[in-house]
Amino acid sequence: MIVGTAGHIDHGKTALVRALTGVDGDRLAEEKARGITIELGFAYADLGGGGITGFVDVPGHERLIHTMLAGAGGIDMALLVVAADDGIMPQTREHLAILDLLGIRRAIVALTKADLAGPERRAEVVEEIRDALAGTNLGDAPVMAVSSVTGEGIDDLRAALAACEAEAAARDASGLFRFAVDRSFVLQGVGTVVTGTVLAGRVGLDDSVMISPMGLSARVRGIHAQNRKAAEGVAGQRCALNLAGDGVTKEAIHRGDLLLAPALHAPTARIDAELTLLASEPKPLGIWFPARLYSHAFETGVRIVPLQGPLSPGGRGLVQLVLEHPVAATVGDTFILRDTSASRTIGGGRFLDLRPPARKRSTPERLAWLEASRIEGPEAALSALVADPAGGMDGRDEMPAAVTVDLPAFLRDRGLPYRSLSQMPACIGVAAIGDLVLSSSALDRLRADLLAQLQTFHEENPDLSGIGREKLRLSLTPRLPKDSFLRFLGEEAGAGRVALDGAFVRLPGHMVKLSPEDEALFSRIHPQLLGEGRFRPPRVRDFANAFEIDEREIRRMMRLTQKLGWTDQIAHDHFFAREVTREMVAIILDVAEQSEDGWFTAPAFRDRVQNGRKVAIEILDFFDRLGLTLRRGDLRRINPHRVDLFGD
Template structure:
């Protein structure tokens, strides 16, 4: 368990921690000279229950609230200190407000310097504190009188903390690993060390991790958890990690960074959130309100855009947080908002969506999606998200942004009874109802298209995707089309899609003319077939008629129009795609020049360039200057031609 102190300056937080643990957490020379805590202090103690309790001692001075907030990250038990002689003071109230906004509901109040107060003062202050706590998350905590000077109440407080340690719900270590860095230093003989609170998951010796938001990769060389050398660290513990790797240094890491499982590295700079404004504020928070955002151990400038009306003092609402720089975060994380001059705490809340849109952020559809994302229970959130536009969830992003481990995600999918689409680029989920609607909507769309366009081969694949409901990402849509084709409900003809019973046919006369063209488009000359004008001279046919027949056959998927009046047999197009794939596979970094393709098809440079430009337009290849590479997701665009295609 990690215990965090809170309270006004000079109310005895550091002295109380020393009385409990024997450790003076004021380690800096300036702290000793001035008699106040400036930086975070750390101490550990075993109260006899076999577990090590960690303490984070925070500054009480108003100038160091930002440091207090860095220390409040990751604590699961609050030790709120109120001096018996001074009573409730400004930072007592601000620290309590912060604990409340962070959702910390376990703790104890210590009335310190009890030796300076008689029984009447103690009873009066206890009543004041209970009144102060009434509307907070700590409303039900125990209030104890203690004195670090005389030792009064110290053993009772130790016993209380030991009981709290035993009763604490074990924090789940099944999520992916996240540690919020609050210190970084060089340890002679070891190298770079970072310390912080483990927010989720587990880390072990030798694990590969990423420093986020910088993206710097590192390896864990050694671990101290709760001040003991160990082979692993888990959620709910303070850890010191000795990190190694190229570029890993004290100068490359700062307070506010996170050490995370590499899967989680996806910094966010535009976040939709639930935001509560303290009643002490003088005016509502309106459009583009400037403030400072505190999340975990980081502090960053933010502009606040309410997603509805301005958020009034004492009220809550949805808002978009536009950050000055990206941070590492997870959905459900708590944050605090302070004014830009660092004079006061304004409010706080929790993150709902780390990938918030810059446009259309206030639409009804967006509100429904945020209502779904706000569900605390992950299976409930997934079910709710599948029931609102766009009716499809990127499962890998869902798990990443919630720091979920693989087994957790599998359990959530099962609980939500979601249909999973597996692609080469990731996994997507649909509800069972949306999966049925997808099939039925495809059938209705294709039927309507064929009715309006009886002479066309089918509808373009991308156009169909844009019309489909739900509208799926391209990789998921292709997988679903293949499933529909395997079920016999549709046919994929290259880049076109049609119903099984739909087929455009040539007349006998048109078939006869096409039969004369086919021999010149296949065989040894298939990579350099004649153009329309050349065909006319060869077979003595009308140029307009030849062009019409070839364009009709292109709609049927028998041929492809590479350039104006230059048509290739579909099976030749498919063969050229395979040649391009082979050329790219044998080239350095998968990048090839037109000459390599020209040599394989054995035609002129001009025709080879025209062919490659056709594939550029179709998305089969990507071009950058004179260099090309293949798009693996479009290599199946030209399948085997249908019967009679030549």
């Protein structure tokens, strides 16, 4: 368990931690000289339950709130310190507000310096504390009077903390590794060391990690967990990690960086979030409001865009955060906002979407997406994200556009290892196309839309074999990414619902049909593709001149006959009847068989069809392209694997 102290400056936080653990959290000479905590202090102790409890001692000075925030992000419970002689002070209230905004729900209030106050004063301060806690997550926190000077209440407080540790549930370590860095330094003979809290997952010796957001790779070569040498660190522990790797130096790693499992490295500078604005704010929060953002130990400037109109003091709403610097975040991470001068806390909340759009960020669809993102649990959230809007068409003529989710990105942004949808059985009413997830009803509509569009296209264009894949993709709803669309088409073709014809898609039973006019024209052309001149038939231009018809019409009609399998375009504008093509294949096979080694020349073929060298080579080039013949210089031979290319 990690316990974080909170409270006003000089209220005895460090002395209390020392009394509980025997460790002085002030480690800097300046801290000892001035008697205040400037940097985060850490202490560890076995409080009697056999486990190791870590204490994060944070500064209480107003100007050091940013340091307090660096330590508050990873704590399991708070030890709120209020001096009996002073009572509730400004930094006490601000620390309490921060703990509430961060969602901390477990705390003990230590009424310190109890030796300086009599029973009446103690009762008065306890009443102040109760008033301050009212309406927060810590409203039921017990208040215990203690004195670090006389030892009053220290044993009772230690026992209460031990009981809390025994009741505390271990953090789930099944997610991928995430570690918030709050210090980076060098130990002689050891190398670069970082300290912080394991937010999720676990890390072992020799594991590879990514330092994010910079994207620097490192290897873990030493671990101290809860101040003890260990083989691994797990979620909920404070750890010191000895890192190695190219460029891994003290100067390269900063407070606020995260160590991650490499699969999680995907920093972002734009986040949609849920924000609670403190009631103490003087006016509503408007668009593009500047502030400072703190999440775990990370700090950066930010602009705030309310998504549902100005956010009133004491209100809660959806906002978009535009960060000055990218952050390695996870959906569900909490954050605090302070004003640009860092003199007061404005509010806080949690991240909902790490990849929001910069435009159309307040549409009903986006707001519905963010409402679904509030749901706890990946399966429930995924089901809600892709669910069709309640009430079907909701009075509109058309269904709203279906929502699709990239499953690997969805899991990564939640710090979870990759799983296919089949490994998430609790996702009700959800289907997948590869790793693209959508609702089962949306997939049914997509299939129906696909068939309807193909049917309409065939009715309007009976002379075309099918519709182009990209044109079809852009016309369907939802519009799938190209890779997912190709997979979808493959699955539909495998099920026999559509047929794929190169870059075109058609219904399985569709056949190209000639119009009566085209049939009449082909009936005049076809006889001239047969007979004695069949191995050297007229070209498109010849037919156009003979029939006084535009070349383009002849060419269009002949290409349709090619799609029907009636003709083959051997060379540009030079069409041969399919039966003549088969005859030429038989001739080539015979010419090859009569050669000594199976290799034959173009003149040998030319002499058999008697059509001239140029046309003979065009024909052979055609068969080369189809793979029927294999060429080596001026020689060719038959490819035995393609001899049935024009079989019946």
